[in-house]
Amino acid sequence: MVGLELSFIWAGIIAFSVLVYVILDGFDLGIGILFPLTNDEEERSVMMNSISPVWDGNETWLVLGGGGLFAVFPLAYSIVMPALYMPIILMLLGLVFRGVAFEYRWRTERWKPLWDMGFFGGSLTAALCQGIALGALVQGIEVENRAYAGGWWDWLTPFSILCGVAVTIGYAMLGATWLNLKLEGRIQRHMRSLAWPTAIGTVICMGLVSVWTPFLDAIYFSRWFAWPTAAFSAIVPLLVLAAIAGLFFGLRREQEIGPFLCAQALFVLSFSGIGVSFYPHIVPPSLTIVEAAAPDESLWFALVGTVVLVPMILIYTAYAYWVFRGKVNPEEGYH
Amino acid sequence: MFDGFTAEMLARFQFAFTVSFHIIFPAFSIGLASYLAVLNALWLRTRNETYKVLFEYWKKIFAVAFAMGVVSGIVMSYQFGTNWSVFSDKAGPVIGPLMAYEVLSAFFLEAGFLGIMLFGRERVGDKLHMLATGVVAFGTLLSATWILSVNSWMQTPVGYAINDVGQFVPEDWWAIVFNPSFPYRLVHMVLAAYLTTALVVGAVGALHLLRDRYDMASRKMFSMAMWMLIVVTPLQILAGDMHGLNTLEHQPAKVMAMEGHYDSHPDGAPLILFGIPNPEEKRIDYAIEIPKLSSLILKHDLNAPLAGLDTIPDEDEPPVAIVFWSFRVMIALGFAMLGLGIWALTQRMRGRLYHAPWLHRAALAMGPAGFVAVLAGWITTEVGRQPFTVYGVMRTSDSLSPIAAPAVAASLTAFIIVYFFVFGAGTYYLLRMMNKPVKEVADNAMHKEGPIRTAGVTQVAQYHARKKED
Numbered sequence: 001m002v003g004l005e006l007s008f009i010w011a012g013i014i015a016f017s018v019l020v021y022v023i024l025d026g027f028d029l030g031i032g033i034l035f036p037l038t039n040d041e042e043e044r045s046v047m048m049n050s051i052s053p054v055w056d057g058n059e060t061w062l063v064l065g066g067g068g069l070f071a072v073f074p075l076a077y078s079i080v081m082p083a084l085y086m087p088i089i090l091m092l093l094g095l096v097f098r099g100v101a102f103e104y105r106w107r108t109e110r111w112k113p114l115w116d117m118g119f120f121g122g123s124l125t126a127a128l129c130q131g132i133a134l135g136a137l138v139q140g141i142e143v144e145n146r147a148y149a150g151g152w153w154d155w156l157t158p159f160s161i162l163c164g165v166a167v168t169i170g171y172a173m174l175g176a177t178w179l180n181l182k183l184e185g186r187i188q189r190h191m192r193s194l195a196w197p198t199a200i201g202t203v204i205c206m207g208l209v210s211v212w213t214p215f216l217d218a219i220y221f222s223r224w225f226a227w228p229t230a231a232f233s234a235i236v237p238l239l240v241l242a243a244i245a246g247l248f249f250g251l252r253r254e255q256e257i258g259p260f261l262c263a264q265a266l267f268v269l270s271f272s273g274i275g276v277s278f279y280p281h282i283v284p285p286s287l288t289i290v291e292a293a294a295p296d297e298s299l300w301f302a303l304v305g306t307v308v309l310v311p312m313i314l315i316y317t318a319y320a321y322w323v324f325r326g327k328v329n330p331e332e333g334y335h
Numbered sequence: 336m337f338d339g340f341t342a343e344m345l346a347r348f349q350f351a352f353t354v355s356f357h358i359i360f361p362a363f364s365i366g367l368a369s370y371l372a373v374l375n376a377l378w379l380r381t382r383n384e385t386y387k388v389l390f391e392y393w394k395k396i397f398a399v400a401f402a403m404g405v406v407s408g409i410v411m412s413y414q415f416g417t418n419w420s421v422f423s424d425k426a427g428p429v430i431g432p433l434m435a436y437e438v439l440s441a442f443f444l445e446a447g448f449l450g451i452m453l454f455g456r457e458r459v460g461d462k463l464h465m466l467a468t469g470v471v472a473f474g475t476l477l478s479a480t481w482i483l484s485v486n487s488w489m490q491t492p493v494g495y496a497i498n499d500v501g502q503f504v505p506e507d508w509w510a511i512v513f514n515p516s517f518p519y520r521l522v523h524m525v526l527a528a529y530l531t532t533a534l535v536v537g538a539v540g541a542l543h544l545l546r547d548r549y550d551m552a553s554r555k556m557f558s559m560a561m562w563m564l565i566v567v568t569p570l571q572i573l574a575g576d577m578h579g580l581n582t583l584e585h586q587p588a589k590v591m592a593m594e595g596h597y598d599s600h601p602d603g604a605p606l607i608l609f610g611i612p613n614p615e616e617k618r619i620d621y622a623i624e625i626p627k628l629s630s631l632i633l634k635h636d637l638n639a640p641l642a643g644l645d646t647i648p649d650e651d652e653p654p655v656a657i658v659f660w661s662f663r664v665m666i667a668l669g670f671a672m673l674g675l676g677i678w679a680l681t682q683r684m685r686g687r688l689y690h691a692p693w694l695h696r697a698a699l700a701m702g703p704a705g706f707v708a709v710l711a712g713w714i715t716t717e718v719g720r721q722p723f724t725v726y727g728v729m730r731t732s733d734s735l736s737p738i739a740a741p742a743v744a745a746s747l748t749a750f751i752i753v754y755f756f757v758f759g760a761g762t763y764y765l766l767r768m769m770n771k772p773v774k775e776v777a778d779n780a781m782h783k784e785g786p787i788r789t790a791g792v793t794q795v796a797q798y799h800a801r802k803k804e805d
Binding site: 052053054056057059060062063064066067068070071072074075077078079080081082085086088089092093095096097099100102103104107108111146147148152294295297298301302305306309310313316317319320323324 | 399442498508
């Protein structure tokens with residue numbers, strides 16, 4: 001019985017770190033996706049400088065998501081990674097280009113356009129692949145004898161592509177609203193103008209995914225339209241509508257923090273919606289949280305440190321954001 | 336490109352390739368993070384501009400190397416799952432939590448404070464900035480601790496049981512973390528990282544001394560690096576020896592391959608200095624050997640019997656030639672480092688440390704030696720523990736994902752192209768930054784900060800005084 005509860009606590013922790021990753025690195029990747037929409041060197045450098053001090057910490061949540069899954073749900077990890085082989089590898093390669101661009105673009109004049117392309121291409125690839133991986137997971141993964149039993153291209157479907165596009169546009173929206181918050185003057189106006197189309201695109205994609213998902217699997221359908229979870233699924237759309245209203249209202253009023261928070265709220269709500277669909281599975285349609293969990297000894301050992309360390313991480317991460325609070329100073333940075 | 340290879344061979348190539356690229360950056364950034372903390376502390380204590388200038392100079396280099404380490408490291412954390420999923424499923428309950436602790440206690444710490452260390456001095460003040468710099472250095476060491484515990488457990492697994500689905504189940508976490516080879520491997524690797532960094536810093540100092548032997552910053556870094564070398568190299572040789580004895584106890588087949596002992600020697604084994612391993616005939620051709628010395632080193636007794644690979648079943652034998660050679664490369668470089676350290680010490684005692692161009696040329700040539708030695712050492716220990724992933728318990732061939740060769744070949748090709756391109760460019764930028772005189776970098780920084788310019792006057796006066804003295 002204890003083991004049962006433990007594995008659910010862990011599922012919650014893993015879900016939390018993936019959510020924090022999406023919230024924090026989403027706007028980083030979004031900035032990369034928006035990069036080619038300006039050719040102005042000054043704009044590009046403040047866009048990048050708005051995240052230079054924090055991107056590395058943001059990306060670490062992805063390592064925790066993967067590493068945590070390995071630690072406490074090794075079976076899920078060993079099934080999902082081969083199943084999503086190609087999107088995962090492409091995401092990693094994308095993150096390589098995105099990550100080094102933060103340093104490389106300042107080290108060369110001749111190749112600066114190339115590393116800027118790498119920053120854009122890497123961010124775009126990573127975002128697309130994350131969405132595709134999510135879509136493929138929602139769609140379900142074939143498992144036999146504790147191993148992935150599907151083919152190499154199973155992840156590639158219209159639904160997973162739609163999810164990839166949705167995440168990409170959504171990240172771009174996060175990036176635009178973050179820059180609206182962190183920048184000033186002409187470039188802030190430029191970014192605010194980009195927040196509009198990306199937000200509209202995000203809302204449309206969210207709608208399409210939400211309508212499609214319940215029809216992928218009878219379980220999803222019953223979860224969303226049967227009592228008692230139907231009560232929850234009735235609240236989520238209302239909250240989504242409120243967030244959308246807040247987002248557009250805030251953009252129109254030229255607010256700074258409001259649109260960013262509403263954009264993030266859309267991601268949090270979508271994420272919790274996926275959680276409702278998944279439960280009690282960790283790899284739909286057949287592998288449950290309990291089945292995939294590591295032995296109790298592993299779960300306990302990892303949990304002791306996690307409950308101490310994660311709050312500490314949140315505190316010093318918040319401190320780092322606090323240190324670099326306010327508008328980005330175009331003169332600052334060590335480059 | 337990779338026709339005719341099995342998925343297992345390709346996955347092994349891929350792991351070897353990505354981990355070899357990856358280890359280069361931590362080997363450098365672990366040492367450099369500590370060096371930066373020392374430089375910053377010295378600057379705060381003495382207010383000697385030279386330390387500040389050196390801190391700013393190496394900070395930028397650190398940032399580039401660190402970024403390369405981060406992006407190549409993230410690949411590693413997912414590769415266990417993509418290519419070695421059976422291993423992940425089975426060994427995950429034991430090594431997964433250790434890696435989770437690495438992320439939670441080390442990666443976040445480094446990443447969280449790196450921004451403040453790189454960009455935050457003006458915003459948080461000297462004291463908090465020093466704290467952040469120290470925390471980053473501590474984080475790199477903590478990270479090394481966890482990941483070496485993982486690797487060591489795979490080499491010398493203890494403290495586990497095996498459950499009904501074949502998973503390793505932890506029974507004694509203390510025994511797992513502090514497994515028999517862990518303390519030796521940790522000390523050996525951290526010292527290696529410090530040596531690697533000292534050699535790079537020494538080479539950069541030497542390069543600039545060759546151009547201008549009166550530059551204070553070049554002198555300072557060269558002197559610090561040479562001190563480091565003479566202190567750490569003997570410790571490293573001692574640590575390496577102890578690590579070897581530990582390996583002999585727990586993984587004798589690896590030591591047999593390192594020594595090239597195909598045959599057992601009942602009354603004292605020779606130390607084979609050089610020779611060509613001949614795997615077909617199971618002997619070392621053209622061996623140059625010193626009788627009984629191997630027994631003396633490994634058993635501290637000239638006549639102690641030493642078993643050879645003839646006592647190991649063929650299917651459990653590691654590839655001898657690779658291990659034999661990589662071990663010799665590591666040892667040779669270790670003694671070259673010791674030689675350089677002694678040379679520098681004698682020149683220092685004669686007051687000629689900054690006026691010995693041949694020493695500087697030698698230090699410059701030895702700049703990459705640490706990286707080569709680290710790679711050679713890891714090749715020795717990793718190839719030497721084949722054919723197992725969890726030594727003696729789980730075979731490499733039983734660890735693989737159910738993946739097809741073309742999928743691995745495609746991703747391997749992509750990794751090779753991207754890594755050579757991205758890390759080739761990064762290495763070029765690093766070398767270019769190291770090629771820039773410290774003064775030039777410092778002048779740019781001073782130009783930005785303004786008031787420090789006044790201090791520049793005394794610096795110039797001191798420089799000319801040094802030149803006159805000579």
